[in-house]
Amino acid sequence: MILKGNQRAHGKELARHLLNDRDNDHVELFDLRGFTADDLTGAMQECEAVARGTRCQKHLFSLSLNPPEHEDVSVEAFEAAIARAETHLGLENQPRAIVFHEKEGRRHAHAVWSRIDGERMKAIELPYYKTRLNEVSRDLYLEHGWRMPDGFKDKKNRDPLSFTLAEWQQVKRTKQDPREVKSLIRECWAGSDDRKAFEAALKENSYWLARGDKRGFVAVDWRGEVYSLARCTGAKSKELKTRLGDPTELLSTDMARAHVAAQLTPKLKAWAKEERARAEKANLAAKFQRDQMVQRQRKIRDDLKRKQQERWLTEEKARAARTPTGIRGLWGWITGKNRKIRKENEAEIARAQSRDRNEKQNIIRKQLAERRTLQRQMKLAREKQQARLQELNRDVALAMKLRKVPETRATPKRGRERGSDHMRSRERSRGRDDDYSPPD
Structure with missing residues (x-):
């Protein structure tokens, strides 16, 4: 189970993110501890109010727990992992919230603690928390018998195509998979040995290719999005400078954006927008199926919750009726009969709680399996969409180079190939070189 944590502020924004049921199939506020409020937004506001009595800027600690894909992890396993992380971080008995998310057939959890010690009105220090979380994570993989990620065995083997929050936000804007972008830029880097060849490949x-504000060398796409070459290629700053030269010789990010935007004529922009819309349609059917499935699954869970609440009330009344009142109750207290009844009721409550939790877990397990089946279909649609977007990028670059918008194609895939081949043959016949760009 991969554990990622960070110290942060802005509890209201965090609550909004954790309760977001638009990007997640299912969201469940599982537990609130140490708060007066019974909702997550109110709990985060309480944390912020307490923190105002201190000078702490990041009064929250947020932790995400991601088990291996396709592993059936029980609620108890999540709770045990959270408790262990809590102990290693020194956050025992601190106000805490737990939220479960289900998305794309995977279930993961988020835990949020207040770092403010209410008695001393001081923030709890969390030195080396990343190292401690990695230790807990490694132990969890070994104890559960899960296949440990290569990055845990050796830091050098970490996934080079992993992406950050900022890159994830780019995904939402451009609809492009950051792994695909990184892979493409890495191919351009690996296939070139100087700046001219690298620029041509890009x-x-x-x-x-452009000069970043803080990141040295960056790549700017025709949409104006910026990508760090150090992160995309995995090369060190020294290696980048050795191959690409002095970054001050390149256009700045803003100037590169302006240069690219000047070449995007209104007709080319309209054509690119049309092509993006075609690519987006590829997975609309799967998205519709996903929405229908999620609504149906949510109804099943709501029905189960209502059924369990009604049954719980009935059972509570039955348990209350067992305890004698009045003179009989007093006599039962003297003889110890009431104590026996109370123990029987407590045992029955434990069994009922276990029964309800198992019923819920069984439904979640079945629904996750159903969602994974659909996810495989959506993955295929997404791969086709990414292929179309990558083809669109190449066509846009070629259209800007030739100053000619491709003719409208009848079908997205075959037509795109014919249009691209036609444009490339025109390029070869004109004998244009890779450094050519239309006048500003």
């Missing part, structure tokens, strides 16, 4: 895929 331009063929609709990326332009």
